[in-house]
Amino acid sequence: MCHFQACIIGARTKRILHVNVKNKYCVVCQRSEHSREHKCFRNWNKTSTSMEAAIISEGFQESIKKYNLIYGRLIGDGDSSVYKRITESAPYGPTFVVEKIECRNHLLRNYLNKIADIGKDTKLPILFRKKVTNSDVLGRFRNAVTKAIQYRTEHATQINNSMHTKAELLRKDIINGPRHIFGDHSNCEDYFCSKSEEVSGLCIIIS
Numbered sequence: 001m002c003h004f005q006a007c008i009i010g011a012r013t014k015r016i017l018h019v020n021v022k023n024k025y026c027v028v029c030q031r032s033e034h035s036r037e038h039k040c041f042r043n044w045n046k047t048s049t050s051m052e053a054a055i056i057s058e059g060f061q062e063s064i065k066k067y068n069l070i071y072g073r074l075i076g077d078g079d080s081s082v083y084k085r086i087t088e089s090a091p092y093g094p095t096f097v098v099e100k101i102e103c104r105n106h107l108l109r110n111y112l113n114k115i116a117d118i119g120k121d122t123k124l125p126i127l128f129r130k131k132v133t134n135s136d137v138l139g140r141f142r143n144a145v146t147k148a149i150q151y152r153t154e155h156a157t158q159i160n161n162s163m164h165t166k167a168e169l170l171r172k173d174i175i176n177g178p179r180h181i182f183g184d185h186s187n188c189e190d191y192f193c194s195k196s197e198e199v200s201g202l203c204i205i206i207s
């Protein structure tokens with residue numbers, strides 16, 4: 001990717017707080033061998049993956065000056081490079097830790113992309129790959145996670161589980177999702193399924 005755009009949006013206000021674009025290439029620089037004087041759009045010469053992290057981190061650095069605000073919590077995707085960059089740059093001094101909240105939509109997107117990747121991996125037998133390439137099955141993967149998140153969130157307010165326990169139980173549910181989808185209900189929680197759904201017929205060959 002030769003240009004990258006990223007922005008920070010306030011979770012409550014839905015207002016754009018910071019936006020920037022990084023360009024790796026400039027049309028004029030590309031076309032002319034002798035660089036004539038021009039308004040150059042190239043403002044990035046490092047790797048593309050660091051562009052997003054740089055833009056977001058800049059926004060955090062400016063937040064006090066621009067809005068007199070501390071961005072205390074970051075709702076972000078599973079990509080850890082952005083959060084890592086923010087922690088390293090310590091925009092509010094070394095003792096203030098910006099908290100990270102995982103976004104369910106990003107989590108699901110990453111999860112389903114990884115499963116779709118398995119479907120494209122030609123090292124695996126086509127018969128098995130087909131099991132995860134249709135949208136019905138991908139939808140079931142999505143539902144399993146959504147259901148677990150919903151239950152663990154609502155249930156958590158009824159019983160007095162600590163945040164750590166809640167996260168641990170949710171983690172177990174998410175890992176169990178694929179087993180449930182392919183018919184192994186031995187580890188399914190009662191809330192999760194009635195354990196009588198028909199087996200989808202996937203044989204797992206262990207060699």
Ligand SMILES: [Zn+2]
Binds near residue numbers: 026030040041042
């Ligand atoms: Zn240029």
Ligand SMILES: [Zn+2]
Binds near residue numbers: 181184188193194
């Ligand atoms: Zn089940």
